[in-house]
Every structure is written in structure tokens, then in C-alpha cells.
Amino acid sequence: MSLYYVQKLMYQLNRDPRVRERFEADPESLLQEYELTDEELEAIRKPDIGLLFVLGVNGQLLMHYAAMHRYPWADYIQAMRDGVEEHGKVREGLYAMLEE
Amino acid sequence: MPLVFAGVCSHAPGITGRAHLADAAIRDEFYSHYHRLRGALEASRPDALVVVGAEHFANFFFDNMPAYCIGMADFYEGPIEDEEWLGIQRRRIPGAPDLSKRLIARVMDDCDVAYAQEWKFDHGISVPLHFLTPRYDLPVVPVNINCQEPPLTPLHRTWAFGKALRKACDAAPERIALIGTGGISHWPCTPDSGTVNEAFDRDFLDKFVNNRKDDLLAYTDEEVYREAGHGGFEIRTFIAIAAATEGATGELWFYAPIPIFAVGCTVATMGVQ
Numbered sequence: 001m002s003l004y005y006v007q008k009l010m011y012q013l014n015r016d017p018r019v020r021e022r023f024e025a026d027p028e029s030l031l032q033e034y035e036l037t038d039e040e041l042e043a044i045r046k047p048d049i050g051l052l053f054v055l056g057v058n059g060q061l062l063m064h065y066a067a068m069h070r071y072p073w074a075d076y077i078q079a080m081r082d083g084v085e086e087h088g089k090v091r092e093g094l095y096a097m098l099e100e
Numbered sequence: 101m102p103l104v105f106a107g108v109c110s111h112a113p114g115i116t117g118r119a120h121l122a123d124a125a126i127r128d129e130f131y132s133h134y135h136r137l138r139g140a141l142e143a144s145r146p147d148a149l150v151v152v153g154a155e156h157f158a159n160f161f162f163d164n165m166p167a168y169c170i171g172m173a174d175f176y177e178g179p180i181e182d183e184e185w186l187g188i189q190r191r192r193i194p195g196a197p198d199l200s201k202r203l204i205a206r207v208m209d210d211c212d213v214a215y216a217q218e219w220k221f222d223h224g225i226s227v228p229l230h231f232l233t234p235r236y237d238l239p240v241v242p243v244n245i246n247c248q249e250p251p252l253t254p255l256h257r258t259w260a261f262g263k264a265l266r267k268a269c270d271a272a273p274e275r276i277a278l279i280g281t282g283g284i285s286h287w288p289c290t291p292d293s294g295t296v297n298e299a300f301d302r303d304f305l306d307k308f309v310n311n312r313k314d315d316l317l318a319y320t321d322e323e324v325y326r327e328a329g330h331g332g333f334e335i336r337t338f339i340a341i342a343a344a345t346e347g348a349t350g351e352l353w354f355y356a357p358i359p360i361f362a363v364g365c366t367v368a369t370m371g372v373q
Contacts, residue, residue, distance in 0.1 A: 004162055011161045015180065015220065059289025060156035060248065067185050073118060080291045094249050094330055095290065098322065 003056045003093055005034040006044065010061040013068065020068070049076065050083015056093030103269045105144035105277035106345050106370040107137055108308075108338050109231075111153065112283060113223035114361040116187035116230060121360045133354035133367040134231035140369060141232055146277035148196045148239045149232075150203070150269065151225050152262075152341065153281045154247035154334045158222035166214035167253040168261055170207065171242040172200040178221025178229075186223055188230050193221065196239035199274055203241060206268035211261045228281045245340065247282065247333040255317045258336045262343025269344075280341035282334030285327065286363040292329065296357035300327050301364040304335060309350040309368060311342050331363065345370040 009031070012019045022030045031041060043051040049066050053059070059080075066076040090096045119127060141149070158180045160166060176193045179186050197217075204215050221229070225242055233240075243265065246252060253261075269276040284304050285297035307315040316339050324332040348371030357364045 007157075007162065011157050015158060053290075058157070058249065059293075063289040064181065067182060073114075073121075076289075077291060077293055084291065097250060097325060097330075 002035045002037060002040065005036055006040050006052070006055065006057055007061055009034050009044065010057065010065050014061065014064045048083070049079035050081075051087055053080040053083045054087040054090055056091055056096060058094055101270070101273055101275055103266060103278055103344070103372045104146055104275045105141055106279075106341055106372050107141070107368060108280040108282075108341055108370070109134060109137060109228055109367045110283060110361075110363050110365045111224050111227040111281040112286070112288065112361050112363040113181065113186055113227065114363075115227050115365070117185055117223075118360050119187060122358055126356055126358055130354055130356065130358065130365045130367075131231070136353060137367050137369070138232045138234075141277055141279075144277055145275055146238060147274040148199055148241060148276055150241045150243060150265070150276055150278045151228060151281060152243040152245065152265070152278070152337050153224040153228075154337055155222050155224045155244050156248060158220050159216065160244065160246065162249070165246055166244070167246050167257070168211065169214040169216055169244045170200060170204050171195060171219045172197055172204060172215045173217045173219055176219050176221055176240065176242065179226035180220040180222045186226065188226050191236060193229065193236050194239045196241055199239070199272060200241050202272055203265070203268040206271055207261070207264045210264035210267070211257070213261075224281065228279060232279065245336045247336050250321060252321060252333055253336065255319060255336065255339055258339045259313065259317060259343040262340035263346065265340065266344035278341065278344055280337040282337035283331040283363040284335060284338075284366065285329055286331035287329035288331045288362050293362045294359040295329070296359070296364045297328055298357050298364060300332075301355065301357075301366075304338075305352055305355060305366065305368065308338050308342055309352050309370075311346065311349050311370070313342070313346065316342055341370055345372060348373055
């Protein structure tokens with residue numbers, strides 16, 4: 001698990017238009033700069049918003065990644081619900097804080 | 101010059117971004133209290149506005165997360181979010197670098213604080229400014245308390261920070277207005293978005309407007325997380341304002357859970373005597 005790097009990617013995409021342009025033009029060259037597992041890479045590429053939520057991505061970052069992929073608000077909320085249904089409860093991070 | 105104004109309000113992105121999805125009557129009543137707060141703020145004739153907020157990874161990230169940070173920039177930019185998504189146009193907001201520098205130096209007498217000469221506002225400050233300074237002609241000094249992910253600054257440290265900030269404001273010759281902005285109970289951007297614990301919020305607001313320090317500082321992070329969600333960590337912004345106005349009480353002007361805004365929408369003022 002490398003939740004830190006998944007969240008770092010989303011932080012930088014959200015904050016820096018040049019990172020966003022690189023992601024749109026050549027996502028693979030950008031993604032190789034982050035320490036990501038295969039599961040994380042797949043969830044980012046798809047994108048699988050529900051799995052990203054289960055992996056522990058903070059919603060304050062994830063909602064912008066979903067918006068970047070043109071998810072309407074209700075679809076973003078539903079994607080997280082579907083993710084929990086399919087992959088189980090959130091594994092780490094803020095939403096697992098009472099589990100740790 | 102003594103602080104000229106103090107208040108608190110909500111900042112959730114849905115307040116502007118999902119305005120069209122809300123019940124019009126309750127939304128407009130809520131907005132009318134933002135406008136009332138703007139009127140009171142303007143009537144205090146401030147030279148600068150200090151906004152104590154809780155930003156959401158627009159500037160500060162897990163590589164270097166300050167517990168407290170005060171802006172010291174010539175100008176700020178915001179909102180960082182998609183303009184259409186938030187319903188607020190991106191723009192530059194004037195800073196007050198000289199005042200910032202003096203406030204930071206004075207706060208440092210009592211508390212450690214980071215400073216920043218570059219800062220992009222997210223909805224946490226952009227939504228309040230949209231209502232309170234819509235002409236963007238009042239210089240702003242942003243203040244951030246990390247309320248996003250633990251470890252979080254303990255509430256008694258937030259109290260000390262609020263006191264230090266007040267002391268710094270009173271020592272400056274400028275007329276300074278102070279606004280705190282945060283949610284009370286809410287579960288933003290998660291499957292529980294829209295849930296609000298109204299009983300928790302009303303109990304907290306009663307402690308806040310009556311400025312009951314011991315009660316305000318008695319919350320634990322675990323209790324807040326269970327009862328008020330991760331968004332509840334933002335009570336730190338309210339607690340900083342209560343500390344800055346210690347000895348005074350306030351008035352709750354508006355409170356109502358508005359689920360599509362994903363927060364118990366709040367507008368209140370505090371005395372500054």
C-alpha cells in the first residue's frame with residue numbers, strides 16, 4: 001500500500017494545471033514518478049472511484065479527481081458506496097482511524 | 101487597536117456549488133444571514149479581515165503539514181477548485197503582508213506557527229469571502245488550522261493560539277475583523293455526505309455562543325469523529341474564535357442542517373469587548 005503517493009498524485013493534479021496537462025497528454029509518464037502498486041495504478045487509470053475510496057484516499061482529494069472525470073455529485077457518492085459493497089470497508093487513512 | 105469584529109460561518113462547497121439543488125426557501129434564508137453578517141462586518145469598518153479556516157489540501161499536504169499557518173503574501177488566489185463546480189469565479193484577493201508579518205511575529209511570542217507567502221484559497225475561504233467581501237476589496241490574512249487528518253493540534257493548544265491571535269490583533273494599529281469558518285458535524289465527500297448530527301451541533305453552538313471554555317475543550321477527537329464525523333474536527337476554527345473573544349458571548353443568527361450542502365449551516369457573531 002502506498003496511500004501517500006496516491007494522495008500526492010491527486011493533490012498535485014488538483015493544485016497544478018501543468019501536472020493536469022501532463023496527466024491528460026501522457027498519463028503513464030506521469031504515473032511512473034509515483035510509488036504505486038498495481039492495484040493503485042489500475043484504480044487510478046480506470047478510474048475506480050469506489051476502490052480509491054476503499055484504499056483510503058481522503059474525500060477532499062478524491063472528490064476533485066472524480067470531478068475531473070466529470071462525475072456528477074450523486075454519481076461520486078454512489079461510486080464510493082459501490083466500492084465499499086464490492087471491496088469491503090476502508091482499509092487505511094482517515095476513515096479507518098478508529099480501526100487502527 | 102482592539103479587534104473590531106468577530107464571527108463564524110460555514111464554508112461547505114455545496115453552499116455555492118450545489119445551490120440550485122437546495123430547497124430555495126431555506127437556502128435563501130441562510131444566504132440572508134450571510135448578507136447580514138456582511139453588513140455587520142462592513143459596519144465595523146475593518147482595515148483587514150483575518151479568516152481562520154481549515155483548508156482541504158489546496159496548499160498543505162502530508163509531506164509537511166503545519167498545525168497552524170498564517171499567510172504573509174501580497175495577494176492570494178482562489179478558488180483552486182473548478183469554477184463551475186464551486187460556482188465561484190477564480191480571482192486574486194489582496195493580502196496585507198506587512199500586517200501579516202507583525203501578527204505572525206506577535207503570535208510567535210506565545211505559539212509556534214508556520215507562515216506562507218503563497219497560498220491558494222479553496223472553498224474553505226473562498227465561500228465565506230464570496231458572501232462577506234464580494235467586491236474583494238478588503239485585504240485578507242488567512243489563518244489555517246489543520247483539521248483534515250490526525251495527528252491534530254489539541255483543543256487546548258487551539259485555545260492558546262486563539263488567545264495569541266487576539267493579542268496580536270489588539271497590538272496592531274489597524275482595525276481588524278476576525279472570522280472563523282468551519283463545519284460542525286459533517287461527513288463531507290464520503291458516502292455519509294449530507295448526514296448532520298443536529299443535536300451535537302446545537303449543543304456545541306450553545307457552548308460556543310456562551311463561550312464556555314471548559315466545555316469547549318472537553319471534546320476528544322475520538323468522540324468528535326464518532327458523533328460529528330471527520331468534518332467535526334473543524335470545531336477548532338470556532339474554538340479559536342471563542343478563545344480570541346474569551347469573556348464575551350455571542351449570538352447564533354442561523355443554524356439549519358441543509359443536507360445537499362452537507363453541513364449544518366451556521367452564522368453567528370461573537371462580542372469583542
